[in-house]
Amino acid sequence: MRAIPAPGIRFLRSFSRDSWYRGLILVLTFLCYTAFHLSRKPISIVKSELHYNCSSLGSRPNNASNSTTWCDWKPFDQDNYKELFGALDNAFLVAYAIGMYISGIFGERLPLRYYLSGGMLLSGLFTALFGLGYYWNIHQLWYFVFVQILNGLAQTTGWPSVVTCVGNWFGKGKRGLIMGIWNSHTSVGNILGSLIAGIWVSKAWGLSFIVPGIIIAFMGILCFLFLIEYPEDVDCSPPLHHETSSDEKGLEAGHSISDGSLNVSTSSRENIIDMAEHAKDSGEDREAISFIDALKIPGVIEFSFCLLFAKLVSYTFLYWLPLYIVNVARLSAKEAGDMSTLFDVGGIIGGIVAGLISDYTGGRATTCCAMLILAAPMLFLYNYVGQNGLGTSIAMLIICGGLVNGPYALITTAVSADLGTHESLQGNAKALSTVTAIIDGTGSVGAALGPLLAGLISSSGWDNVFYMLISADVLACLLLSRVVFKEIREWCGCYTRKRGSITIF
Secondary structure, three states: OOOOOOEEEEEEEHHHHHHHHHHHHHHHHHHHHHHHHHHOOOOHHHHHOOOOHHHHHHOOOOOOOOOOHHHHHHOOOOOOOHHHHHHHHHHHHHHHHHHHHHHHHHHHHHOOOHHHHHHHHHHHHHHHHHHHHHHOOOHHHHHHHHHHHHHHHHHHHHHHHHHHHHHHHOOOOHHHHOOOOOOHHHHHHHHHHHEEEEEEEOOOOHHHHHHHHHHHHHHHHHHHHHHOOHHHHHHOOOOOOOOOOOOHHOOOEEEEEEEOOEOOOOOHHHHHHHHHHHHHHHHHOOOOOOOHHHHHHOHHHHHHHHHHHHHHHHHHHHHHHHHHHHHHHHHOOOHHHHHHHHHHHHHHHHHHHOOOOOHHOOOOHHHHHHHHHHHHHHHHHHHHHOOOOOHHHHHHHHHEEEEEEEEHHHHHHHHHHHHHHHHHHHOOOOOOOHHHHHHHHHHHHHHHHHHHHHHHHHHHOOOHHHHHHHHHHHHHHHHOHHHHHHHHHHHHHHHHHHHHHOOOO
């Protein structure tokens, strides 16, 4: 007769299997969105090649006209090349911001694996088409702007899809820390995109786009083959998306504490899986949540507008920080580019710290608000003393990057997942993609406005640019004041209940 494993052994086997699948989803979605950012970065690297300092190369033999722009790529050889580059940036960012609102609605109604894979294949195509303009000898501005618009729309499939998938697999308990670490894909993608594009930028800049396009298309194929949308699809245990009520705790009677150890009943665990599968099946019969209903979820509007100003600050640094360092610190373009990556390093640390603190305290909004309050004076100090020595510059960039990108990372990941699985939805699973798209779409408006305003204001001095960024941080903090007050009130109520209760052992 075959021996039946003890309940504890069976639980460990199931736990190991669940952990393996969760690790697979975490790594796969990480690589997918790394590829998205990797394909966005080449344009900032290639700009210097499209409009080059031709005098540093001398005159080539067939340059009979002695033109000072003979090495530039038309139409970026004109005096208004900065405005043309701005048109390329805003074509992508505006299309991304507008398309994001629509993307979430489609994401709730289409299979996630098909939607994300298709978006990655299209993004790879449009990224490569930009680079093929080099080999096809295209010099019309409309072509590059049109490709940027299409790419911006295609890339809107990425963020709602990966956040939805991670939110389906990871519950609220450790979501902030897990997503804080996972969100480093943004900085990793930026760094890899810079390195890959830099290999060919001076030889054949077309490959700086074609190779990233191939990479994201390849990741789209892997996504199609291996992405799993729900834990229940592979018989894994679902996560806990909100705090367990006292009635629900009674259902989990299999959990008992004995001699300081935790024994988990296998039958209880199977009951939980059965209930989750029943909820999933009943949820599939419901209609996907509408745009208006998503806005009615408590906190969606506040966090959306907070992200608008937080992302405004983050993307201003993304597009203008190297130029600021060149002008203020008098470093070369390469040195300034290398120095600016420290801001991304700080962003990785800030995202992890924000997630860890918000998990421990349970206050997402309070964590964001505290970091935004600290960011405002740090930005002021960086502008005035940040270039007083190499050590000071490194420390200030890392600190500013952490405080600026920490709230941005927390809102776009853990907060979006929390709101998309809010208990007010009563188990309706078809909300996470729409909520994520609304929040990130509103933030993308700020991402488009920030670099544009910085370009207009910088002509009057960099001090005014930093005053704009500080004002944006303060506004972002004020927009969360109602949610912060609610969290503090809940903490006070919880503390009062604990003081008035008697614990029975």
